[in-house]
Every structure is written in structure tokens, then in C-alpha cells.
Amino acid sequence: MPRFAANLTLLFTELPFLERYAAAAEAGFKGVECLFPYEWAPTVLAECLREHDLRQVLFNLPAGDWGAGDRGLAALPDREAEFRDGVARALAYTEALDCPRVNCLAGIPAAGADPEHCFETLVHNLRYAADRLVEQGREVTVEPINTRVDIPGFFLATSDQALAAITAADRPNLRLQYDLYHAWVMGEAVAASLSRLRPHIGHVQFADAPGRHQPGSGEMPLAELFARLDQIGYQGWVSAEYRPLGHTRDSLGWLPV
Numbered sequence: 528m529p530r531f532a533a534n535l536t537l538l539f540t541e542l543p544f545l546e547r548y549a550a551a552a553e554a555g556f557k558g559v560e561c562l563f564p565y566e567w568a569p570t571v572l573a574e575c576l577r578e579h580d581l582r583q584v585l586f587n588l589p590a591g592d593w594g595a596g597d598r599g600l601a602a603l604p605d606r607e608a609e610f611r612d613g614v615a616r617a618l619a620y621t622e623a624l625d626c627p628r629v630n631c632l633a634g635i636p637a638a639g640a641d642p643e644h645c646f647e648t649l650v651h652n653l654r655y656a657a658d659r660l661v662e663q664g665r666e667v668t669v670e671p672i673n674t675r676v677d678i679p680g681f682f683l684a685t686s687d688q689a690l691a692a693i694t695a696a697d698r699p700n701l702r703l704q705y706d707l708y709h710a711w712v713m714g715e716a717v718a719a720s721l722s723r724l725r726p727h728i729g730h731v732q733f734a735d736a737p738g739r740h741q742p743g744s745g746e747m748p749l750a751e752l753f754a755r756l757d758q759i760g761y762q763g764w765v766s767a768e769y770r771p772l773g774h775t776r777d778s779l780g781w782l783p784v
């Protein structure tokens with residue numbers, strides 16, 4: 528069985544954020560992730576991890592003004608200085624939380640932006656982030672996100688687009704973040720893709736589709752996909768990144784005890 532982690536931004540939202548660590552540990556998780564840790568001091572989060580014997584496995588680089596519609600900065604030509612500031616900010620958290628990787632969101636380019644220029648900007652920014660993070664021995668992941676339901680206009684909609692950026696940036700600590708849900712929504716043959724992309728995958732996330740809820744709520748063969756991860760020898764973290772239907776604790780039937 529894979530090593531499962533809980534995404535504390537989406538799971539246990541019945542509780543204030545800092546109380547979700549205890550709930551995750553009590554449910555049996557050993558690892559946690561969140562979208563953005565930045566509104567809490569690194570020392571506060573480190574103490575939550577220590578107190579509940581949890582590992583922080585991932586968080587995102589700062590992604591711009593989320594409320595204003597930003598969904599990442601890495602492919603946005605006019606925002607490189609902001610991207611670099613974000614990397615510096617993230618480094619304080621990777622160090623304090625001993626977090627092995629950060630996820631880099633490409634963002635939604637402005638209407639009419641030149642895709643080639645966006646791609647070059649993305650490659651440049653990925654190299655910058657990878658080179659800063661490697662100094663601490665960390666990885667940077669790149670996540671394709673479906674443009675059909677969740678983030679229309681997102682620059683990297685498919686695994687192959689993300690892989691092209693990773694290949695062009697050419698850094699050993701750059702990996703693919705494979706979110707089974709987004710790949711499924713984009714119509715990818717997920718089981719086959721897992722085998723093909725295995726050498727590039729640094730982190731996995733899941734939710735059922737449609738709806739982005741817990742396993743069993745939709746049509747995805749998630750138990751088979753978890754077994755496939757074992758078969759291909761994937762030993763990294765697999766994070767539950769879904770919006771529970773009902774109370775989180777009642778959504779965890781899939782989690783081995």
C-alpha cells in the first residue's frame with residue numbers, strides 16, 4: 528500500500544487549521560501537506576508536526592494573489608521578481624519544517640500572452656527555484672492541473688506539457704507532481720501514464736472524479752491505481768487532496784488501518 532498523506536487545506540476543514548494536525552494523526556496519517564503555509568509562523572507549524580509526530584511532505588510556492596484569481600506565477604513573464612521573492616519565502620518554511628519538496632504552480636497567463644514566451648519564463652523560473660532548493664537538498668515539483676473543471680486557462684494542463692517544461696529546465700531535483708484527479712479529468716489513460724511517467728514522478732495526489740470528493744464517490748478505479756503505484760515501485764507520498772462529502776472522518780474508509 529502507498530504511504531498516504533493528508534492535505535490539510537482540503538481535509539478536516541471542520542476544524543481550525545492548526546487543529547487539523549491532531550485530527551490527521553489520530554486518523555492514522557504519518558504525512559501532511561497543505562496548499563500554503565504562509566499565514567502561520569514556521570515555528571508554529573514545526574511544533575504542530577513535532578507534537579503529532581507528522582512529516583510535512585509538500586506545500587506550494589507562493590502563487591500570487593489567490594483571491595484576485597492568480598493560480599501560480601512561474602509562467603507569467605512580468606512576475607519574475609515576485610516569483611523569486613516567493614522562493615526565498617518558501618525556503619524559510621522548507622528548512623523549519625524539514626519539508627523535502629515544494630510544488631510550483633505555473634499560473635494562468637494573461638489573455639493574448641505569447642505561449643512561447645510563457646514557456647521560456649517557466650523554464651527560467653523552474654531552474655531558479657530548483658537551484659535555490661537544491662542548496663537545502665529539496666525537490667521542486669511541477670503539477671499539471673485540469674483546465675476543464677478546476678482552473679480554466681492554467682498553463683500546464685497535461686502531464687506531457689509539464690514533462691516538456693521539466694525536460695527543458697534540466698535540473699535533477701525537478702519532478703512531476705502527478706495528481707490522479709486532474710489527469711483523469713483531462714482524459715489521460717492514468718494507469719498507463721503512471722508506468723510511463725514513473726521515472727519523473729516526485730509526488731502523487733488523488734481525489735475521485737467527477738466531483739473531487741473521496742474515493743468511491745465517483746468513477747475512478749482508485750484502489751486499482753493505488754495497486755498500480757505499488758506495482759511500478761513508486762515509494763513516495765500519495766496525498767488525499769479531496770473535498771470530503773460529509774464529515775472528513777466518515778470519508779476515510781479507503782485509508783488502510
Ligand SMILES: O=C(O)C(=O)[C@@H](O)CO
Binds near residue numbers: 562632672709
Ligand atoms: O489543485 C491542486 O491539485 C493542487 O495540488 C494545488 O496545490 C494547486 O492549487
Ligand SMILES: [Mg+2]
Binds near residue numbers: 706732
Ligand atoms: Mg493537486
